[in-house]
Structures are given as structure tokens and as C-alpha cells.
Amino acid sequence: MKRPIIIALDFPTAERALAFLDQFPADLHVTVKIGMELFYAAGPSIVTDVQARGHAVFLDLKLHDIPNTVESAMRVIGRLGVTYTTVHAAGGHVMLSAAKRGLVAGAMAAGVTAPKLLAITQLTSTNQAILNQDQQIMGTVRASVVHYAKLARASDCDGVICSAQEVQAIHTAVGADFLGITPGIRPASAQSDDQQRVMTPAAAAKAGSNGLVIGRPITQAAEPVQAYRDIMTEWSN
Numbered sequence: 417m418k419r420p421i422i423i424a425l426d427f428p429t430a431e432r433a434l435a436f437l438d439q440f441p442a443d444l445h446v447t448v449k450i451g452m453e454l455f456y457a458a459g460p461s462i463v464t465d466v467q468a469r470g471h472a473v474f475l476d477l478k479l480h481d482i483p484n485t486v487e488s489a490m491r492v493i494g495r496l497g498v499t500y501t502t503v504h505a506a507g508g509h510v511m512l513s514a515a516k517r518g519l520v521a522g523a524m525a526a527g528v529t530a531p532k533l534l535a536i537t538q539l540t541s542t543n544q545a546i547l548n549q550d551q552q553i554m555g556t557v558r559a560s561v562v563h564y565a566k567l568a569r570a571s572d573c574d575g576v577i578c579s580a581q582e583v584q585a586i587h588t589a590v591g592a593d594f595l596g597i598t599p600g601i602r603p604a605s606a607q608s609d610d611q612q613r614v615m616t617p618a619a620a621a622k623a624g625s626n627g628l629v630i631g632r633p634i635t636q637a638a639e640p641v642q643a644y645r646d647i648m649t650e651w652s653n
């Protein structure tokens with residue numbers, strides 16, 4: 417399976433997001449992530465606007481609620497024809513299974529392929545201190561991430577979102593066919609920011625990442641298309 421670079425379209429309006437995206441030649445067929453900021457601002461029409469330009473959509477709404485609510489919301493998302501969507505693994509087995517059920521039912525009703533369901537493990541902004549003190553989860557970040565990956569696999573998810581630092585351990589624990597999609601990607605020269613568990617594109621490729629999620633290193637670059645191409649070169653070599 418092709419390993420995508422997923423551009424996080426973290427913009428406050430549809431106009432800005434689409435103006436940014438329209439710099440990319442249509443034949444590049446980039447995959448873009450629509451997250452909470454853009455979706456809440458622009459509504460579901462932003463999904464069709466991006467799809468109409470020939471790009472695949474990762475709809476990242478990180479659902480985390482009671483199982484019945486998550487299943488109903490996923491039934492709606494399942495109809496949209498997106499390629500990936502997300503749920504928080506911390507919601508537990510019953511909620512994760514309900515999410516999958518809702519997605520499949522929605523996709524079947526609309527006659528589209530069901531999105532791949534990715535469970536958020538520990539956010540890449542979480543470090544050891546946040547895990548142990550704020551979340552009161554003892555043990556290492558890696559152990560918590562691998563635990564959530566096992567839970568996600570047992571709950572019929574297609575993969576997880578994690579740091580590239582944990583991908584190898586996840587593939588060893590639950591199988592190489594389980595997707596480990598990795599944000600927190602930073603070129604070696606980047607300044608530090610809110611991301612805590614970071615890796616370069618080349619290191620993520622070597623670790624076995626199944627796809628990169630990248631926002632600011634592309635969206636805030638002076639030349640976004642060139643930045644995308646440079647990361648693609650590093651990722652594919």
C-alpha cells in the first residue's frame with residue numbers, strides 16, 4: 417500500500433484552506449487532513465470541496481463519547497467517502513467497536529468504501545511528565561501507546577495514530593499490517609514547539625511508519641509545494 421504524506425489543513429476558514437491547497441498541482445493527488453478547526457469553521461462542505469479537487473481526505477474529528485453517540489456520529493462520517501477518520505483509544509473497547517460499526521453502516525448506506533478507522537493513542541504533544549502527572553497513567557509513554565494499539569486492534573480498528581518513535585514497537589506487538597500513522601514529523605532543522613515526540617521524515621520511514629501527518633512544516637513554509645516535495649523525497653528514499 418502506498419504510504420501517504422498527509423498534509424494537515426489547519427486553517428481557520430475554507431477560503432484560506434482552499435487557496436493553500438490550490439497551489440498543489442491536481443496530478444500530485446495529495447491526501448489532506450481536515451481537523452477540528454477547519455471542520456467546525458467550514459462544515460461538511462469542505463470535505464466535498466477538497467474531494468472535488470481530486471484529493472483524498474482524512475477527517476480527523478477525534479471522537480470520544482459514550483458508545484451510542486460515537487456510533488451515531490460515525491454513521492454520518494461513514495457516508496462522506498473519506499479515506500481515514502479518528503477516535504480516541506481511551507474511550508475503550510466498547511466505544512471503539514461501536515465506532516467501527518457506525519462507520520461501516522454509514523458507508524454501506526451511502527454505497528461508498530468505509531474509511532479506515534485510526535485510534536489516537538497518546539497524542540504526540542504528550543510526554544512522560546504529562547502521562548504520569550496529568551493523566552495519572554504510570555509506566556512509560558511507549559507502554560501506554562502499545563497497550564492502546566493492542567486495544568485498537570482487538571476492537572477492529574485499522575490502525576493507530578502514534579509518534580514514529582513507537583511504530584516499530586507497535587508493529588512487533590500487533591502485526592506489521594496494522595497501520596501506524598505518525599504526526600509529530602519535523603525536519604532536522606526545525607525549532608521545537610508543542611510537539612514532544614518528534615522524528616524526521618527519514619527516521620520515520622526507517623522506523624516503518626505507514627504514513628506521515630505534517631502541518632506547519634508545509635503550511636507555514638515559504639514555498640509549501642517545494643517543502644512537500646522535499647519531504648516526499650526524504651520519505652521515499
Ligand SMILES: O=C(O)c1cc(=O)[nH]c(=O)n1[C@@H]1O[C@H](COP(=O)(O)O)[C@@H](O)[C@H]1O
Pocket residue numbers: 424426449451476502536538539540541577578599600601611629630631632633
Ligand atoms: O490526530 C492527529 O492527526 C494528531 C495526533 C497527534 O497525536 N498529534 C498530532 O499532531 N496530530 C495532528 O497532526 C497535525 C500536526 O501538525 P503540525 O504539528 O503542524 O505538523 C495537527 O493537525 C494535529 O492535530
